[in-house]
Amino acid sequence: xxxxxxxxxxxxxxxxxxxxxxxxxxxxxxxxxxxxxxxxxxxxxxxxxxxxxxxxxxxxxxxxxxxxxxxxxxxxxxxxxxxxxxxxxxxxxxxxxxxxxxxxxxxxxxxxxxxxxxxxxxxxxxxxxxxxxxxxxxxxxxxxxxxxxxxxxxxxxxxxxxxxxxxxxxxxxxxxxxxxxxxxxxxxxxxxxxxxxxxxxxxxxxxxxxxxxxxxxxxxxxxxxxxxxxxxxxxxxxxxxxxxxxxxxxxxxxxxxxxxxxxxxxxxxxxxxxxxxxxxxxxxxxxxxxxxxxxxxxxxxxxxxxxxxxxxxxxxxxxxxxxxxx
Amino acid sequence: xxxxxxxxxxxxxxxxxxxxxxxxxxxxxxxxxxxxxxxxxxxxxxxxxxxxxxxxxxxxxxxxxxxxxxxxxxxxxxxxxxxxxxxxxxxxxxxxxxxxxxxxxxxxxxxxxxxxxxxxxxxxxxxxxxxxxxxxxxxxxxxxxxxxxxxxxxxxxxxxxxxxxxxxxxxxxxxxxxxxxxxxxxxxxxxxxxxxxxxxxxxxxxxxxxxxxxxxxxxxxxxxxxxxxxxxxxxxxxxxxxxxxxxxxxxxxxxxxxxxxxxxxxxxxxxxxxxxxxxxxxxxxxxxxxxxxxxxxxxxxxxxxxxxxxxxxxxxxxxxxxxxxx
Numbered sequence: 001x002x003x004x005x006x007x008x009x010x011x012x013x014x015x016x017x018x019x020x021x022x023x024x025x026x027x028x029x030x031x032x033x034x035x036x037x038x039x040x041x042x043x044x045x046x047x048x049x050x051x052x053x054x055x056x057x058x059x060x061x062x063x064x065x066x067x068x069x070x071x072x073x074x075x076x077x078x079x080x081x082x083x084x085x086x087x088x089x090x091x092x093x094x095x096x097x098x099x100x101x102x103x104x105x106x107x108x109x110x111x112x113x114x115x116x117x118x119x120x121x122x123x124x125x126x127x128x129x130x131x132x133x134x135x136x137x138x139x140x141x142x143x144x145x146x147x148x149x150x151x152x153x154x155x156x157x158x159x160x161x162x163x164x165x166x167x168x169x170x171x172x173x174x175x176x177x178x179x180x181x182x183x184x185x186x187x188x189x190x191x192x193x194x195x196x197x198x199x200x201x202x203x204x205x206x207x208x209x210x211x212x213x214x215x216x217x218x219x220x221x222x223x224x225x226x227x228x229x230x231x232x233x234x235x236x237x238x239x240x241x242x243x244x245x246x247x248x249x250x251x252x253x254x255x256x257x258x259x260x261x262x263x264x265x266x267x268x269x270x271x272x273x274x275x276x277x278x279x280x281x282x283x284x285x286x287x288x289x290x291x292x293x294x295x296x297x298x299x300x301x302x303x304x305x306x307x308x309x310x311x312x313x314x315x316x317x318x319x320x321x322x323x324x325x326x
Numbered sequence: 327x328x329x330x331x332x333x334x335x336x337x338x339x340x341x342x343x344x345x346x347x348x349x350x351x352x353x354x355x356x357x358x359x360x361x362x363x364x365x366x367x368x369x370x371x372x373x374x375x376x377x378x379x380x381x382x383x384x385x386x387x388x389x390x391x392x393x394x395x396x397x398x399x400x401x402x403x404x405x406x407x408x409x410x411x412x413x414x415x416x417x418x419x420x421x422x423x424x425x426x427x428x429x430x431x432x433x434x435x436x437x438x439x440x441x442x443x444x445x446x447x448x449x450x451x452x453x454x455x456x457x458x459x460x461x462x463x464x465x466x467x468x469x470x471x472x473x474x475x476x477x478x479x480x481x482x483x484x485x486x487x488x489x490x491x492x493x494x495x496x497x498x499x500x501x502x503x504x505x506x507x508x509x510x511x512x513x514x515x516x517x518x519x520x521x522x523x524x525x526x527x528x529x530x531x532x533x534x535x536x537x538x539x540x541x542x543x544x545x546x547x548x549x550x551x552x553x554x555x556x557x558x559x560x561x562x563x564x565x566x567x568x569x570x571x572x573x574x575x576x577x578x579x580x581x582x583x584x585x586x587x588x589x590x591x592x593x594x595x596x597x598x599x600x601x602x603x604x605x606x607x608x609x610x611x612x613x614x615x616x617x618x619x620x621x622x623x624x625x626x627x628x629x630x631x632x633x634x635x636x637x638x639x640x641x642x643x644x645x646x647x648x649x650x651x652x
Contacts, residue, residue: 137487151585153479153486160479160587161463162623170617171581173501184617255497259477259585261486291496291510297488 009069011057011111012316014118015040015077017092020049022056023312024064027320029129031309033060046095047104054108073113074318075101076121076311081163085115091183114318118142118311120157120166122268122303123150124321125314130305131266138264139256140303141168141249143271146183147191147198153260168256169195173248194249196224196271202241203227212237228274242277249278250285250300257286257294268303268310275302335395337383337437338642340444341366341403343418346375348382349638350390353646355455357635359386372421373430380434399439400644401427402447402637407489411441417509440644444468444637446483446492448594448629449476450647451640456631457592464590465582466629467494467575469597472509473517473524479586494582495521499574520575522550522597528567529553538563554600568603575604576611576626583612583620594629594636601628 009032014021020038023031035056043049061067079090085102087093106113116124123140126132132140136155142148147169151158158165169191170184179188180201192198203222207214214237215230216222230238253265271278283300290298305313335358340347346364349357361382369375387393405416411428413419432439442450449466452458458466462481468474473495477484484491495517496510505514506527518524529548533540540563541556542548556564579591597604609626616624631639 137491153484154482156480158479158586161589162587162620164619165463165585165587167584167617167619170584172577172615175499175577186615186617251498251501255581256585258493258496259491259582260484261488261491263487289498289512291493291512293490293493294488 007069008071009066010071010316010319011060011073012312012314012319013053013073013075013077014121014311014315015075015093016118016311017041017078020053021312022053022060023309023316024060024066024070025313025316029313031312032066033064034312035060041094044094046099049095050101050104050108053105057109057111070111072319073105073109073111074121074124074315074321075105075113075115076118076315076318077101077115078117080115080117082114082116082120082157082159083163085113087115112319114321116157116159116318117148118314119148120150120159121314121318122148122310123152123157123314124317125305125310126266126268126303127152127155128317128320129313130310131301131303132264135263137260138262138266139168139260140266140268141253142269143195143249143267144269145195145197147189147195151260152262168252171252171255173252190248190252194245194252194271199224199227199241199245199271202244203238206237206241210237214238224271224274228277231274231277239277242274243281246278246281247285250282250287251289253282253286253298253300254289254291257290257298261294262298264299264301266301266303268305270307272302273307333395334397335392336397336642336645337386337399338638338640338645339379339399339401339403340447340637340641341401341419342444342637343367343404346379347638348379348386349635349642350386350392350396351639351642355639357638358392359390360638361386367420370420372425375421376427376430376434379431383435383437396437398645399431399435399437400447400450400641400647401431401439401441402444402641402644403427403441404443406441406443408440408442408446408483408485409489411439413441438645440647442483442485442644443474444640445474446476446485447640447644448474448636449478449483449640450643451631451636452476452592452594452629453478453481454643454646455639456636457627457629458590461589463586464588464592465494465586466592466594467579468595469521469575469593470595471521471523473515473521477586478588494578497578497581499578516574516578520571520578520597525550525553525567525571525597528570529564532563532567536563540564550597550600554603557600557603565603568600569607572604572607573611576608576613577615579608579612579624579626580615580617583616583624587620588624590625590627592627592629594631596633598628 023034087099102113140150149168174188180192182189182192349360413425428439475494500514506518508515508518
């Protein structure tokens with residue numbers, strides 16, 4: 001027998017600069033159907049893009065026999081505002097200005113739509129299906145091309161006065177002119193050091209400064225994956241890069257702990273594939289830098305959501321938050 | 327005619343290292359009676375101290391004819407835990423270890439007791455009676471002997487997983503060995519620079535480094551008040567001290583804004599008597615350092631609560647939060 005709760009489904013949409021992924025998800029976090037065929041960059045007109053999403057959703061609902069069971073659509077998209085449902089001035093998307101994503105997609109699909117940025121979606125995904133199940137105070141830090149964050153306090157995502165709270169990738173870690181330029185136009189941001197891109201920049205800097213031999217010297221465009229591979233092969237410079245990156249990240253986390261005293265900080269995204277190479281120096285730096293009041297209280301964890309599923313699950317989890325009936 | 331709501335009263339107790347203040351407060355924030363006669367340091371036994379508070383409360387209730395109208399007691403005390411009602415390992419109080427303040431005082435008085443630290447009490451006071459009335463997302467920064475903070479998100483005070491969240495005086499502003507020693511045992515904390523004590527330390531440092539004449543050179547133990555008086559007299563070194571202090575505080579606030587995107591940050595406490603001398607560089611530094619997403623959104627304000635009343639009002643406001651009937 002299928003109960004009413006088990007019948008409810010949600011749809012997760014993850015809009016990225018390159019591709020857009022869509023999935024139908026049940027209450028246990030199983031993805032019943034998925035589509036990764038929409039190339040975001042192929043649509044010069046925003047409404048055409050929303051039409052494409054709506055068409056895929058309609059096809060998936062029919063194919064899975066999910067008519068009447070979809071409770072909501074959750075969308076993770078860069079620079080999107082939970083309060084308004086708009087994407088606002090996104091750097092990495094083809095369309096400029098303010099885009100009424102939630103309104104447009106809910107009108108076309110007849111399903112309520114909730115929108116937030118990918119890091120916030122990741123936090124809700126962790127709370128609904130992942131490592132943060134049952135936690136009421138935690139922070140998710142996404143370590144990918146950039147550094148993002150989703151903050152949960154008293155069981156609620158922190159959106160702030162404008163819908164954009166939780167930009168912890170842009171706290172300043174190195175003040176003054178020696179701080180690295182960040183994509184945001186400011187200097188010394190956490191993101192400029194502790195993203196995948198930041199790791200690659202640290203590699204380039206260290207290879208210039210240090211004379212020591214390294215297998216990284218043979219490569220042209222070093223990526224964080226190269227640094228990881230070299231570190232796993234025992235390369236001393238590569239190991240040092242993870243040590244530096246983890247230490248700075250841990251110093252930042254110690255400050256975040258002073259803010260909201262979370263039960264856990266969960267690391268998520270590409271860079272966490274480095275596992276203990278990253279996690280060990282992070283934990284050491286947290287322990288060294290955190291205020292005595294908080295010592296040993298906050299767990300530092302790596303997300304247990306599968307990389308390939310996490311974006312869809314995170315976005316879909318947002319739809320469970322909606323109380324609107326369909 | 328007195329309505330039921332108007333009949334309700336609360337009691338605010340502010341426990342400081344030197345003195346303890348008690349007031350009976352109505353729903354408008356008027357203090358109907360006050361007592362500042364308890365010398366905290368005079369009680370070597372904690373229970374004797376709680377007895378003294380209870381005796382004063384009993385006397386004040388009788389004197390004002392408030393029997394049956396007291397809805398709760400709110401207490402602001404250093405290192406106190408909202409969840410447990412205990413004071414835990416307070417540096418500045420005569421008693422060591424974990425002290426069951428709320429349990430003991432509520433048993434003796436027969437009135438429900440809520441406890442939190444003074445900065446959290448200040449934030450609730452601002453929300454109930456002060457500058458933050460009607461705001462759901464704001465941060466109060468207390469600038470006194472130390473730097474404390476009370477953070478409100480979605481209309482709720484942030485206590486974190488352990489009851490101690492909101493220690494923004496201990497985010498690290500100067501990393502490494504050149505950071506000033508802080509009272510917490512770590513280096514480079516905001517508190518070591520932007521408290522009243524920090525201002526005095528900056529003065530001592532600058533007078534050593536800079537050859538320029540200053541009226542501060544004639545003084546023995548420079549306080550932040552001396553620096554303020556000198557600055558108002560046009561003393562260039564004193565003006566520079568406020569410029570430096572405000573700039574660093576503004577840099578810190580820009581990071582706090584990236585966390586919770588508050589509608590306002592409210593500065594509170596002794597150092598704010600410097601007014602625009604402090605506020606102008608703070609605002610400039612926030613504007614220069616804040617992420618573009620948040621530019622111009624967060625108001626930087628000085629508390630409008632009277633200094634002499636604020637501690638009692640802040641503590642009393644905590645008691646309105648309690649839903650327990652008396």
